[in-house]
Amino acid sequence: MNKEKMIHLVDTTLRDGSHAVSHEYTVEQISAIAGGLDAAGVEYIEVSHGDGLAGSSFNYGWSLTREEDMLIAAAKAIKKGKLTVLLLPGIGTVENLEHAARCGAKAVRVATHVTEADIAEQHIGIAKKLGLKTFGFLMMSHMAPPEKVLEQAKLFESYGADIIYVADSAGAMLPEDVKVRVGAVVDAVKVPVGFHAHNNLSLATANSLAALEAGASFLDGTCRGLGAGAGNTQIEVLTGVLDKAGYQTGVDFYKIMDVAEEVVEPIMHRPQVVRNAPLMLGYAGVYSSFLLHTYRAAEKFRLDPRDILVELGRRRMVGGQEDMIVDVAYQLAQKKGGSHEGR
Numbered sequence: 065m066n067k068e069k070m071i072h073l074v075d076t077t078l079r080d081g082s083h084a085v086s087h088e089y090t091v092e093q094i095s096a097i098a099g100g101l102d103a104a105g106v107e108y109i110e111v112s113h114g115d116g117l118a119g120s121s122f123n124y125g126w127s128l129t130r131e132e133d134m135l136i137a138a139a140k141a142i143k144k145g146k147l148t149v150l151l152l153p154g155i156g157t158v159e160n161l162e163h164a165a166r167c168g169a170k171a172v173r174v175a176t177h178v179t180e181a182d183i184a185e186q187h188i189g190i191a192k193k194l195g196l197k198t199f200g201f202l203m204m205s206h207m208a209p210p211e212k213v214l215e216q217a218k219l220f221e222s223y224g225a226d227i228i229y230v231a232d233s234a235g236a237m238l239p240e241d242v243k244v245r246v247g248a249v250v251d252a253v254k255v256p257v258g259f260h261a262h263n264n265l266s267l268a269t270a271n272s273l274a275a276l277e278a279g280a281s282f283l284d285g286t287c288r289g290l291g292a293g294a295g296n297t298q299i300e301v302l303t304g305v306l307d308k309a310g311y312q313t314g315v316d317f318y319k320i321m322d323v324a325e326e327v328v329e330p331i332m333h334r335p336q337v338v339r340n341a342p343l344m345l346g347y348a349g350v351y352s353s354f355l356l357h358t359y360r361a362a363e364k365f366r367l368d369p370r371d372i373l374v375e376l377g378r379r380r381m382v383g384g385q386e387d388m389i390v391d392v393a394y395q396l397a398q399k400k401g402g403s404h405e406g407r
C-alpha cells in the first residue's frame with residue numbers, strides 16, 4: 065500500500081444522505097452543512113436530491129427545498145471546495161446540468177447502471193464543455209464481473225470522464241469483491257478511480273480501505289454515515305482511519321467530527337444503524353435507494369420488508385425500477401393469499 069498517497073474525499077451528506085431525511089433538508093441546514101464541510105477542508109461537496117438532479121418527484125420523493133435554492137445556498141457557503149451535483153441520465157437532463165452549472169456547480173457525477181455507461185456519452189461531453197470536473201459513476205457494480213466493469217469504465221474514459229467511480233450501491237460487496245473490480249478498473253484506465261460504499265453489511269470503511277489497496281484515490285463518505293439503506297461510509301471515521309493508515313486527505317479531523325456531531329446529528333430522523341431491512345439489502349444485493357419504497361409497500365400489503373427485498377434481489381431489479389416494488393409486494397401478498405391493502 066502506498067501510504068504517501070493523497071486521497072480525495074467526496075462528501076455526499078447533502079445528496080445520498082438526503083434519502084435518510086426523506087429529502088427534507090432546509091436551506092439553513094444546507095448552508096450550515098456545506099459551509100462546515102468546506103471549512104473542514106472537504107474537496108468535493110455533493111448536493112442534489114438523493115436521486116440526483118430533477119429527482120424531486122412523485123416517483124422518487126419530493127424535496128422540501130427547490131433544487132435551485134439548494135444549489136445556490138450551497139454555492140454561497142462553499143469557498144474552497146467544489147460544489148458537486150449528481151446526474152442520472154433519464155432522471156436529470158442536459159438542461160438540468162446547465163442550470164446547475166449556472167447555480168455554481170463545479171463538478172458532476174454522471175451515474176448509470178454498471179452495464180449502461182453508453183447512455184452517458186452526451187451528458188459527459190456537455191459537462192466537459194461546461195468546464196465541470198466530470199465523474200463517470202458505475203452503480204450496482206456488484207452485479208457485473210470485473211471484465212464488464214472495466215469495459216464500462218473504459219467507455220466513460222473514452223467520453224472524456226476525468227474520474228471513474230465504482231459504486232457498491234447495494235452495499236453487497238465483500239472486500240475481495242471491491243478489490244477485484246476497483247483493481248480491474250485501475251489497470252484499465254489512465255484517469256483516477258474512486259469508490260462509493262454503502263454500509264448494509266457494516267463493511268463500508270473496510271471496503272473503502274480495500275479500494276485504496278486496489279489503487280483507488282477518491283473515496284465517498286457522509287457525516288454520521290447518513291445515506292440510503294444503512295448509509296454510506298462515515299466520513300469523520302474515514303478521515304481518522306485514513307490518517308492512522310498514513311494517507312493524506314487535507315481534511316481537519318476535529319472539524320469534520322464537529323460538523324457531524326453539532327450540525328448533522330441534530331437533524332437526523334433516526335440513528336443510522338444497520339437495521340434488519342438494510343441488512344437484507346446488502347445480503348440480497350438490492351439497490352439501497354429502494355429501502356424507503358420497500359418499507360411503504362410492506363406496510364401497505366402487510367408484508368415483512370425482508371421478503372420483498374429478497375424477491376427484488378432474485379429478480380435483479382436495478383435503480384429506476386422503483387415502480388416495480390409495489391408490483392412485487394402485490395404479487396407476494398397474492399401468493400400468501402392473505403388480506404392486503406392493495407385497493
Ligand SMILES: CC[C@H](O)CC(=O)C(=O)O
Nearest residue numbers: 080114115116203231233
Ligand atoms: C440515485 C443515484 C444513485 O443512488 C447513486 C448512488 O449513490 C449509488 O449508486 O449508490
Ligand SMILES: [Mn+2]
Nearest residue numbers: 080233260292
Ligand atoms: Mn449511494
